[in-house]
Amino acid sequence: MSYKDLNDAETTWDTKVQQYHGGQEWLILDHFVEDFSVTTNALGTPQIALKAARDALDFCHHYPPANQEPAKTDLSKFIWPEDYELIHSRILLGNGASELIDLVTRSAKPGPWRPGPWIVQYKEYERSASSLGRDILKYNDKTTKAALTCIVNPNNPTGDYMNIEEMKSYIEKTVPENSTVMVDESMQPWHSEKWQQDSLISQSKWIKEIFETKGIAIYIMHSWTKIWSCTGLRIGSVICPTTEHCQDLKKIQVPWSVNVCALKFLEVVTSDAESKYMKKTWEITTNWRSDFRKKILDLKPKDQDWVIEGKPFISWVWIDFKDKNVAADAVIRARAAGVPVRPGVNGYGCDTCVRAAVRSPALADVLIKSWIGLGQR
């Protein structure tokens, strides 16, 4: 198959009006083994929470609670156990982060949109902004004032990361007064057992101050569909700068957007019943990723320069093969072996790159096997 065929390959996205995302090929591959094209947790879905979500179907003849409780309280306690009320008064759940990204984009003041500091980032923020008629600025535009800045940290797909002091300083230096910022921390819980300490979650006081003194409204966005591997269930949350901002979002949110199964899942996944899951995630992800990264780089022919950067704790590798034909071949081989990866060319326009999720060593070996001889001329 040629590079052109790769772009023409069957896709379920209507890319004229929708943004390409990974996670669709499992539906169309004959010999599907495992999905490497999404950044979900290598441990798979937490089983006790999954059972609870299944059981919740017995209540599908009832509406979900309009106040999203008790799941909202449980998530707030998971996010900030020290003082959950600080979070609870400002958090809203959504049908995946995607719904909330769109809500904040709608509610922010009109004006240009700018991404975070990296050359490429998760595209749904840009799609929403451009569909709503906002001008799209470049990541390094220092002259035009953005009304809405969206930063993804850790950054999907590149794996770049700003620690909490770097993040605060970046916002203070680059974000205009009286504007809105969304910081997507969906991949941040992988950081470590102390993830909250390096996150904006720990900065409620600073967030309040920056809003009061400079009018900068900071929203912290989480997609929970990755860390708990439940992309089909659709669970996201946004922590608003103030209770009033949260009310403004609620006003434009479609009622019952989070269904009974997702709410029940959230209740159980944040409870003691699933406390081992996060511990295990921190234990295995970095090790499996380091092993996977090494095995990929061991396949590199001597005359080539493949690069895999990004923070060691993240749940994927972003491979730059530095050659678009090699990247295309990697995608095609993976697809043929039933282990689809995410082509960097689609949406991101990074034609020499491929993103592959961290998976167990046994599954990773299926992908590695399909790449033996990759790049050899």
Ligand SMILES: Cc1ncc(COP(=O)(O)O)c(C=O)c1O
């Ligand atoms: C960084 C990031 N944010 C948000 C989302 C949206 O996720 P969802 O709508 O499934 O919660 C994704 C999905 O890939 C993502 O990678």
